[in-house]
Amino acid sequence: MEVIRHLDDLPSEARGGAVAIGNFDGVHRGHAQLIGRLVAKAKEVGGPAVVFTFDPHPVRILRPHQCPPPLTWTQRKAELLSRLGVDWVVAYPTDEALLRLSAREFFQRVVIDSLQARAMVEGPNFFFGHDREGDIHELRRLTAEAGIGLEIAEPVAEDGQIVSSSRIRQLIQEEGGVGRARQMLTAPYRLRGIVTHGAGRGAKLGFPTANIEGIDTLLPAHGVYCGLAVIGGQRLPSAINLGPNPTFHDMSAKVEVHVIGYDEPLYGKPLEIDFLERLRDVRSFGSPEELIAQVRRDVLEADDTARCYLQGEC
Secondary structure, eight states: OOEEOOGGGOOGGGSSSEEEESOOTTOBHHHHHHHHHHHHHHHHHTSOEEEEEESSOHHHHHOGGGOOOOSSOHHHHHHHHHHTTOOEEEEEOOOHHHHHSOHHHHIIIIIIIISOOSEEEEOTTOOBSGGGOBOHHHHHHHHHHHTOEEEEOOOOEETTEEOOHHHHHHIIIIIOOHHHHHHHBSSOEEEEEEEEOOOSHHHHHTOOOEEEEOOOSOOOOSEEEEEEEEETTEEEEEEEEEEEEGGGTEEEEEEEEEETTOOSOOTTSEEEEEEEEEEEOOOOOSSHHHHHHHHHHHHHHHHHHHHHHHTTOO
16 A cells, blocks of 8 residues: 655545544554444545554654654554555654644644545544644534534453553563464564574574564564564564573574575565564573474474464464
């Protein structure tokens, strides 16, 4: 999906539909429910389903020290939203001018003048405008004045808790709970980076790894994971070590990916990884032989789990 960066670039076919505004970080099941209603509203009004989001997150401008790492990058977010039926994604470049707009000014300039919305769908905790002065009640008043239909999409709960980006972020970052997070997301948690040269230990042990750097999204907690490497349009079973290598007294944290059964060079190339399950903690072993035996078990478990997932059986 092409991402629109500026409202001046918005084509006529992206106007006059149903609009949802928000960050949609991670694109989880709660977002999916809201998007389902957005797509339905778009059909009712005979226009496109449009998501207006922000790049970067407004908190990164207002309070950068409080802004957590994102769960998705913009293009990945757009791809996930497209799978749910969204026709257009506007990723507006957040700046001070946008953040100074009052709720009414934002509504007029973005929703009315630019997007020419005929319907809107938002969650009950929606805020907009300078200092988040506008809430869902203010939006209800503004849409009523403008003759725009508004639907409030209720949140999704799991285990008695609301499915939210912050809850998913906590699961991934603090617990390494990528499996539980996967049940709340619309796709497995994915990160991306560039493959760089490492110490070469993996190859010497019989399990060559791709070291990934330049990661711009949230890193899971240290551990050994099962995942899928996205290479050439394929998703290949992988074992991932995230953290230090205490057996060799190397305490620098790294992301090392062993793509099972793949021996083509990856150095210098971008690589995306889906995280499926956490297998175990990172720990020190008494000898390289003990480590090799454990890695062999990790690789077998990662391969079985990944293939089970790819076949839709788990």
